[in-house]
Amino acid sequence: MEKKSVFWILFLICLVVLPIVSAGFWENLQKSITGRATSQPTNVSVSVIGTNPVQIIYVQPISSVNPTEASYTNVSFEVRVYDPDGVGDINVSSVYANFSRVGESTRFSGLCPKISDLNAYTSNFNCSILMWYWDGNGVWNVNVMASDIGNKSIRVNDTTYFTYNLLKAMIISPNALTWPALSTGATNEKSNNDPTIINNTGNYNGSVSVIGINLLGETSPSYNIPANNFSVGNNDGVVCASGTILVNGTATTISGTSANRGNLSAGGGAGQENLYYCIPLVPNVPSQTYSTLQGGSWTILYP
Amino acid sequence: MRKMHNLIGIGVFLLLLMNFVSAFGVSSPYWDGNPVYIAKGETKIINFNVQNMVGDGDVNVKAIVREGSDIAVLKEGGFIVKAGSSDKLVPLEIRIPESANVGDVKRVKVDFMNSVPGGNGMVSLGTGMSVAFDVIVTEREKASNNLLIAIVLIVIAVVLIVYLVRRMR
Numbered sequence: 001m002e003k004k005s006v007f008w009i010l011f012l013i014c015l016v017v018l019p020i021v022s023a024g025f026w027e028n029l030q031k032s033i034t035g036r037a038t039s040q041p042t043n044v045s046v047s048v049i050g051t052n053p054v055q056i057i058y059v060q061p062i063s064s065v066n067p068t069e070a071s072y073t074n075v076s077f078e079v080r081v082y083d084p085d086g087v088g089d090i091n092v093s094s095v096y097a098n099f100s101r102v103g104e105s106t107r108f109s110g111l112c113p114k115i116s117d118l119n120a121y122t123s124n125f126n127c128s129i130l131m132w133y134w135d136g137n138g139v140w141n142v143n144v145m146a147s148d149i150g151n152k153s154i155r156v157n158d159t160t161y162f163t164y165n166l167l168k169a170m171i172i173s174p175n176a177l178t179w180p181a182l183s184t185g186a187t188n189e190k191s192n193n194d195p196t197i198i199n200n201t202g203n204y205n206g207s208v209s210v211i212g213i214n215l216l217g218e219t220s221p222s223y224n225i226p227a228n229n230f231s232v233g234n235n236d237g238v239v240c241a242s243g244t245i246l247v248n249g250t251a252t253t254i255s256g257t258s259a260n261r262g263n264l265s266a267g268g269g270a271g272q273e274n275l276y277y278c279i280p281l282v283p284n285v286p287s288q289t290y291s292t293l294q295g296g297s298w299t300i301l302y303p
Numbered sequence: 304m305r306k307m308h309n310l311i312g313i314g315v316f317l318l319l320l321m322n323f324v325s326a327f328g329v330s331s332p333y334w335d336g337n338p339v340y341i342a343k344g345e346t347k348i349i350n351f352n353v354q355n356m357v358g359d360g361d362v363n364v365k366a367i368v369r370e371g372s373d374i375a376v377l378k379e380g381g382f383i384v385k386a387g388s389s390d391k392l393v394p395l396e397i398r399i400p401e402s403a404n405v406g407d408v409k410r411v412k413v414d415f416m417n418s419v420p421g422g423n424g425m426v427s428l429g430t431g432m433s434v435a436f437d438v439i440v441t442e443r444e445k446a447s448n449n450l451l452i453a454i455v456l457i458v459i460a461v462v463l464i465v466y467l468v469r470r471m472r
Contacts, residue, residue, distance in 0.1 A: 165352075171358065174428075211431070293423055299431040
């Protein structure tokens with residue numbers, strides 16, 4: 001019976017003391033004794049953010065792309081980013097893309113802007129990447145990156161590929177060759193307005209050929225200087241001695257030449273090749289002017 | 304800003320190239336090492352994209368099938384490519400005969416030439432591009448067999464329905 005009384009007394013004490021303590025009794029007591037403030041007002045804002053990472057659920061297929069001569073091709077495609085925590089958790093400043101291929105410079109997009117929300121969890125973005133005329137033809141890999149506000153981890157989708165086509169394109173200067181007056185039997189007579197500068201305005205990366213045509217006499221076309229009297233090369237110093245001999249009406253690969261695919265604006269010979277011309281031995285033909293006037297022009301060819 | 308720099312760079316670059324002459328380009332979806340697959344008995348149209356983005360005038364281009372003329376025919380043998388254009392399409396029709404063998408490899412080569420008039424007393428120079436690729440003959444797709452199976456199944460179903468209806472009467 002005594003124990004019961006003690007229990008009820010302790011219970012009543014707890015009932016009275018606990019509210020006092022939890023209401024800051026000791027703090028008030030400390031404050032009144034020391035004068036130190038025990039707390040101060042603080043602005044607190046709490047935003048609920050998702051912990052799930054985003055998923056790049058769709059990258060629009062890109063059909064094969066044609067390079068543009070001496071310029072770039074803007075490749076645009078759609079990307080869909082999904083976040084189980086809702087579109088509000090997608091970091092809209094985190095969506096980027098690039099195109100990559102072994103041995104080539106990677107081409108990067110700027111920030112892919114958000115276009116719209118497809119639903120409460122998926123947003124639609126548009127990425128644009130410039131492909132340059134000298135970028136190599138073949139299969140390129142599309143890499144898309146995105147992250148969210150809550151999880152912050154960057155997610156990558158690299159499952160899409162596209163084909164960048166071959167572009168054979170050039171621009172040459174000058175478009176005609178001349179020689180000084182020649183004498184029959186003269187040797188190693190070089191053109192006096194070469195080289196032909198060949199600017200590669202595409203992404204072809206092979207040799208250069210020339211189709212030579214016999215030069216017919218302008219007065220007496222029955223006489224001609226056969227194409228095989230001409231040698232062509234990319235080295236002015238040795239074109240007469242070891243240049244490639246042309247064949248009438250036939251595409252002849254000029255030894256040692258290359259289209260040198262590259263950025264023409266960079267200078268230093270990128271994207272350029274030079275051709276020099278020589279008549280190693282002037283044939284014994286009647287004196288008159290010989291030209292392509294009647295037989296047709298020669299052709300600089302990317303074979 | 305980066306795009307603006309690019310545009311300015313291209314503008315200056317194109318102005319420099321305007322001093323050059325005789326320009327055009329040919330873009331192809333197929334090339335050596337990237338063949339086209341066509342089933343025997345089928346026909347495919349391949350479009351070459353011809354461009355003239357750099358030159359200062361229209362370009363007269365002739366196209367000739369140099370190899371594979373037994374299966375490949377150009378729809379246009381000669382055409383003008385407008386200055387500043389990059390959208391000219393030149394279709395090449397490739398027809399694989401029924402008699403071809405699966406796995407046969409046929410080579411197609413098309414030359415595009417910009418011949419310039421030969422001037423007095425000089426050697427005129429034109430430009431040209433060759434586009435070559437392999438055509439690999441494949442088996443015809445089984446779509447027709449599937450269609451046949453579908454027709455047979457539909458006929459069987461109709462017969463069964465008719466039979467059941469008659470039985471019920």
